[in-house]
Amino acid sequence: MTDPLTTALTTRAPHDAPVCRYGYDLDALREHVAGVVATLPERCRMFYAMKANSAAPILRTLAPLVAGFEVASGGEVAKARATGDDVPILFGGPVKTDSEIADALRAKVTRFHVESLLELHRIDAVAAAHGVTAEVLLRVNLAGPFPAATLAMAGRPTQFGIDESVLADAVATVRSLPYVRLVGFHLHSLSNNLSADAHLELVRLYRDTVTAWENRFDVRCEVLNVGGGIGVDYANLDSRFDWSRFVEGLDKLVTTFPEHWREIDFECGRYLVAACGRYAVEVMDVKRNHGVDYVLVRGGTHHFRLPVSWQHSHPFTVVPVDAWPRGLPRPATDGPITVVGELCTPKDVLARDVPVRARAGDVLVFSHAGAYGWEISHHDFLSHPHPEQVFLGS
Structure with a gap:
């Protein structure tokens, strides 16, 4: 039957x-995502990575459930904003044009994930022209090593993020620019990770790394974005990512984060809608x-x-x-x-x-x-x- x-x-x-x-089964989607969000520890928030599926009925179903949308283009900014005037939007992606940055500022995006020093200058210049200050996270391509996953965005040469070896220059740059404000770091390193324990170890690495940066660069992290990367095992659908085990460990791990880290952001796509x-x-x-x-x-x-x-x-x-x-x-x-x-x-x-x-x-x-x-x-x-x-x- x-x-x-x-x-x-x-x-x-x-x-x-x-x-x-x-x-698409929207009722099943709603039930799954509501369950995921409900089990997140305090301070943790789930954004939806719109690149996974940006169909309007999917976005309308998710908007009341998630903390907001993570987008990677001006077109996705427009789709996200169409779901509501107050839906929080995080703007990432390795290439952002001046017009996209301007449109994003007019759409009142919550913050930008910055991938290069030149991009910092671009956002500062466009924000200056609009008379606003843009909040930014620095996306850093960490040295690793990382757990095995289907795709790696960091720990090796990729087009993503700022090389960890020049992070000092990025911090100095953002401090010198009057229309951008550094509020934290973005560390999306893996895609389609299937192990809850490995993902906890990854978040633990992020904690230790950012804590060290705070001391080294005399910065204060308010927001840590740990990316998405929680996967689906297409070869064995019975082998699911153990979300319950993950959030149980995450609940304990978050208690070790500094209190001034007010927000720990996840930005999952595949795991939410596949x-x-x-x-x-x-x-x-x-x-x-x-x-x-x-x-x-x-x-x-x-x-x-x-x-x-x-x-x-x-x-x-x-x-x-x-x-x-x-x-x-x-x-x-x-x-x-x-x-x-x-x-x-x-x-x-x-x-x-x-x-x-x-x-x-x-x-x-x-x-x-x-x-x-x-x-x-x-x-x-x-x-x-x-x-x-x-x-x-x-």
């Missing part, structure tokens, strides 16, 4: 276009090439780029569809199957070597597609129609 979202995703009338839909979304596609053909059974679907990485971006086989289930046009052959396979899309590239792969039965006309439903699915995909490559977007709940 299928649930309402799967039914909405997989049902089509006989003469409708082949199934190609995203679906499970609420699914991507459903109809099997258009089944064929065998050089010993491999391929299932070709209406859709692909131009709609759902996450699997090829992260180089994994994304989990899915097969929903059998009995209806089939009379007179047409119906190819099928008992697997293992490799699921590919409709693009003219061999890289258009959603899953490999999955031991399931599938037929032309069946529908594949990919779970945990609520984060970095539609948002990061190259939508108009080959100009195929976009998938439908279905939102259930209120």
Whole structure:
């Protein structure tokens, strides 16, 4: 027996276009995020990293639950502000134009996460032109080492943050500029960390590092942003990040933070919204090439780029569809199957070597597609129609 979202995703009338839909369970999203936020210790606040999924119904569902939105572009500033005049906004991202900074100041963003010395000067100049003082956190690319995770933003050469070795220059710069005020540090170092204990160790490292900076540079940290990076194990969905264990340890750890650290900010995206979304596609053909059974679907990485971006086989289930046009052959396979899309590239792969039965006309439903699915995909490559977007709940 299928649930309402799967039914909405997989049902089509006989003469409708082949199934190609995203679906989101807003009630499940609300329940999950409310539970996460409710268990955070005092002083800890959860912001939503909008880059994971910025669909308006998702934002409207989350706005009353989270502390605000973390954004990385002027377009995301506008989307966040559209949810309410008073919703707090944190503006990050490695490149911010003068016009984006100006628009953000007019939108009354709460603070900027600054990624370079030049960016400090840019924000100061634009703030001066507007007659305001901008609050900033310095995003620092720490030396590490860090726990293993799918992606590392720090501890190695990346475009993110200010190299820890030149932090003294950044502190001196922010002190010299009259229209920016340093309120703390931003230390987002990892993405898709799956271990609660490792994430606690990471936050502990942040505590020790910033405490040392306060003494070394004679600065006072009011806000510490520890980033997001809490992950989803797409290879084994039963192996979930142990949030209860994490917040139990975090509750004890926060008591060791200096009292003047008034705010500890998290900015999660994937962990909050991944499970609420699914991507459903109809099997258009089944064929065998050089010993491999391929299932070709209406859709692909131009709609759902996450699997090829992260180089994994994304989990899915097969929903059998009995209806089939009379007179047409119906190819099928008992697997293992490799699921590919409709693009003219061999890289258009959603899953490999999955031991399931599938037929032309069946529908594949990919779970945990609520984060970095539609948002990061190259939508108009080959100009195929976009998938439908279905939102259930209120």
